Amino acid sequence: MGAGLAYAVLKLPAEAPGLSKTVADNIDMSGVDNPVTAVVVNFRGYDTLLEMAVLLLALLVVWSLGSEPQRRELAPGEVLVYLTGLLVPLLILVAGYLLWVGAVAPGGAFQAGSVLAAAGLLLVLSGWRFGARFSGLSLRITVVGGLAVFVLAGLAMMLHGGRFLEYPIAYAGALILVIEAAATLSIGLILVALFLGGRPSPDQSPGSRPESRAEK
Amino acid sequence: MTTAFFYALTGIALFILGLYALIIQLHLLRKILAINVMGSGVFLLLIALATRTQSTPDPVPQAMVITGIVVAVSATALALVLMRRLLDAGGKAKLPEEKTD
Numbered sequence: 001m002g003a004g005l006a007y008a009v010l011k012l013p014a015e016a017p018g019l020s021k022t023v024a025d026n027i028d029m030s031g032v033d034n035p036v037t038a039v040v041v042n043f044r045g046y047d048t049l050l051e052m053a054v055l056l057l058a059l060l061v062v063w064s065l066g067s068e069p070q071r072r073e074l075a076p077g078e079v080l081v082y083l084t085g086l087l088v089p090l091l092i093l094v095a096g097y098l099l100w101v102g103a104v105a106p107g108g109a110f111q112a113g114s115v116l117a118a119a120g121l122l123l124v125l126s127g128w129r130f131g132a133r134f135s136g137l138s139l140r141i142t143v144v145g146g147l148a149v150f151v152l153a154g155l156a157m158m159l160h161g162g163r164f165l166e167y168p169i170a171y172a173g174a175l176i177l178v179i180e181a182a183a184t185l186s187i188g189l190i191l192v193a194l195f196l197g198g199r200p201s202p203d204q205s206p207g208s209r210p211e212s213r214a215e216k
Numbered sequence: 217m218t219t220a221f222f223y224a225l226t227g228i229a230l231f232i233l234g235l236y237a238l239i240i241q242l243h244l245l246r247k248i249l250a251i252n253v254m255g256s257g258v259f260l261l262l263i264a265l266a267t268r269t270q271s272t273p274d275p276v277p278q279a280m281v282i283t284g285i286v287v288a289v290s291a292t293a294l295a296l297v298l299m300r301r302l303l304d305a306g307g308k309a310k311l312p313e314e315k316t317d
Contacts, residue, residue, distance in 0.1 A: 001235075002228060005228045009221065009225065012268075017268075023275050038275070040283065047283065048279075054287050108282070110283055187286060190290065191286075191290070197300060
């Protein structure tokens with residue numbers, strides 16, 4: 001089978017521009033200058049929309065399987081706590097930059113969301129949890145937000161007279177930024193929530209840390 | 217053989233390696249890892265084949281891969297949680313050995 005696959009790949013033409021020319025020709029209509037972002041949010045918007053739905057679906061299944069498993073946790077050391085305080089703001093800044101730069105250079109919602117998730121995981125690993133304040137409605141709204149904004153933007157375009165997810169050239173850039181911003185938050189939060197492996201239990205106080213941390 | 221084909225063949229090798237492990241390994245964690253290795257192979261193949269252009273690489277496979285990576289991560293998380301629940305439910309995170317007589 002490996003030989004067959006290798007043969008098939010080697011028989012492919014050495015030069016195949018694929019759709020790169022089509023994308024390059026239509027980039028002016030997309031509202032952004034980075035071809036990958038144009039493809040992700042504009043030209044293949046359906047695909048991305050459904051992928052956001054898949055992320056949400058995975059989270060829903062994980063949450064429906066029960067609440068967070070109880071873990072034995074050690075209090076984080078000084079170094080971890082110090083570095084977390086240092087790195088998390090920096091990571092949030094990087095995520096914001098990646099989101100913004102996605103319009104013109106490599107970057108975008110998925111990259112920014114992953115960086116945001118990394119910041120979230122760092123917080124989780126140093127003992128932070130979704131507290132009662134976050135685990136209710138606000139968490140759910142943020143998690144659904146990315147998909148909801150995407151769908152609403154698509155429907156708004158239908159009301160506007162266009163087709164689903166067909167952005168008018170004048171607003172395309174702004175719309176894509178709004179969609180990507182919501183998607184970034186959702187992706188980051190969904191990944192962190194998936195890492196926790198269950199529905200956040202509401203009995204923990206907001207942003208609670210393990211006991212020994214509080215003593216310091 | 218160009219660089220693109222070298223990376224594409226590496227992707228295929230990863231895919232086959234993952235597929236082999238998926239079939240052979242009994243432990244569910246190893247199966248999940250194997251699926252991830254297969255996925256990485258597919259991503260590598262897609263990105264490699266996207267570079268067969270004169271100037272900038274084809275953005276469509278890149279867009280597919282960047283969304284695909286995040287979806288693969290979430291699917292892996294789901295699989296791991298399912299495995300964890302199976303373990304908590306008193307089962308083993310391992311398929312039974314096949315009886316051969």
